[in-house]
Structures are given as structure tokens and as C-alpha cells.
Amino acid sequence: MFKYIKFFIQKLQSSKYVRKGKCLKCGNCCRNILLYIEDEPIKTEEQFEKVKQWDKHFYNFYISGESETGALLFTCKExxxxxxxxxxxxxxxxxxxxxxxxKNFLINGxxxxxxxxxxxxxDKKFQSYLE
Ligand code: SF4
Ligand code: SF4
Incomplete structure (x- = not known):
């Protein structure tokens, strides 16, 4: 039991990532969007047509490029x-x-x-654990 309490306390005290800075209003995050089908990024126009039939929200996007990994990039019509x-x-x-x-996204680069x-x-530097 004690080891679970210790684990929980350490978890609470562990370092976390915090977001800093501000939006520069470049619009790039609305132009380089990955959309997913069955947990995989959409890579073909056929897949895009399919998800549009499932969910009308996908009509808010159009294909505007391709990522280095071959996934399609979308731009929001708004x-x-x-x-x-x-x-x-x-x-x-x-x-x-x-x-x-x-966290998983950041740890994976x-x-x-x-x-x-x-x-x-x-939010906590490695040095602060040594002091
Ligand atoms: S990418 Fe998006 S969040 Fe980042 S500065 Fe540009 S508009 Fe703002
Ligand atoms: S609705 Fe579209 S334009 Fe507006 S913030 Fe979201 S992605 Fe960008």
C-alpha cells in the first residue's frame, strides 16, 4: 500500500510540460491539418471521400498538400x-x-x-531535482 501512495506522490511532484509563447496569427495550424481514418492519417482522396460520407464536418476541409510521410494535409475552409x-x-x-x-506527443519528438x-x-528543470 505504502508503495502506491509513494508512487502517487511522486507522480504529483513530477515535471510537466507547459505551453509558453503566444499565437503569431500565421494561420499555419489551420493549413497543415492531418485528418484521421481508423486512427491512421488520411493518405488518399478515396479515404477522404469515405470519411466525408461518415461525418459532414469533413466537408469543412480541402486537400492542400502532402506531408513527408505521405499523409494528406488539409486546410480549413473557415x-x-x-x-x-x-x-x-x-x-x-x-x-x-x-x-x-x-505528454506522449512531446516525448515522441x-x-x-x-x-x-x-x-x-x-516546469521543473533537471537541476532542481539535484538541489
Ligand atoms: S501555427 Fe497556429 S497557433 Fe502557432 S502561431 Fe501560427 S496561427 Fe498561432
Ligand atoms: S475552425 Fe478552422 S480556421 Fe478556425 S481555428 Fe479551427 S482550423 Fe483554424
């Missing part, structure tokens, strides 16, 4: 020519939380898009 969101106050959680402080004004930092 982005205007001045990089502003036309539905800003009603945008979804995924938009509100970008870039997300997801994930980072905000190049040029993004946000960055991640550990």
Missing part, C-alpha cells in the same frame, strides 16, 4: 485570406487547444509547426 478564423468564437476544442501539451509562436518547456 480560414480567411488574412489568416483569421471566421468562426473564432465557435471553433472546436482541437482548435482551442493547439498546440496541445500531450512532437512539436509545434515551424514558425509557431508557442513552445513547450518542462
Amino acid at each position: 480560414l480567411d485570406e488574412k489568416n483569421r478564423c471566421k468562426v473564432y468564437f465557435f471553433r472546436g476544442l482541437g482548435c482551442r487547444n493547439y498546440p496541445k501539451t500531450d 512532437g512539436k509545434p509547426l515551424d514558425g509557431c509562436g508557442y513552445f513547450f518547456e518542462a
Whole structure:
């Protein structure tokens, strides 16, 4: 029992990633979107057509490029020519939380898009554990 309590306390005290910086309103996160089908990024137009039949929200996007890994990149139709969101106050959680402080994403080398004004930092430096 004691070891579970100790584990829980250590977990609470462990270092966490925090998001810092600010949005520079470049619009890149609304233009380089990965969409998923069955937990895999969409790679073909046929897959995109299929998900649109399942969920009408996918009509909000159009194909605008391809990533280095062959996944399609999408742009949101709500982005205007001045990089502003036309539905800003009603945008979804995924938009509100970008870039997300997801531990697994960060540990696996994930980072905000190049040029993004946000960055991640550990809230406790390694040195503080030695002091
Ligand atoms: S990529 Fe970063 S800086 Fe650019 S619009 Fe998105 S959140 Fe803002
Ligand atoms: S809804 Fe707005 S914030 Fe979300 S992807 Fe579209 S343009 Fe960007």
C-alpha cells in the first residue's frame, strides 16, 4: 500500500510540460491539418471521400498538400485570406487547444509547426531535482 501512495506522490511532484509563447496569427495550424481514418492519417482522396460520407464536418476541409510521410494535409475552409478564423468564437476544442501539451506527443519528438509562436518547456528543470 505504502508503495502506491509513494508512487502517487511522486507522480504529483513530477515535471510537466507547459505551453509558453503566444499565437503569431500565421494561420499555419489551420493549413497543415492531418485528418484521421481508423486512427491512421488520411493518405488518399478515396479515404477522404469515405470519411466525408461518415461525418459532414469533413466537408469543412480541402486537400492542400502532402506531408513527408505521405499523409494528406488539409486546410480549413473557415480560414480567411488574412489568416483569421471566421468562426473564432465557435471553433472546436482541437482548435482551442493547439498546440496541445500531450505528454506522449512531446516525448515522441512532437512539436509545434515551424514558425509557431508557442513552445513547450518542462516546469521543473533537471537541476532542481539535484538541489
Ligand atoms: S501555427 Fe502557432 S502561431 Fe501560427 S496561427 Fe497556429 S497557433 Fe498561432
Ligand atoms: S475552425 Fe478556425 S481555428 Fe479551427 S482550423 Fe478552422 S480556421 Fe483554424
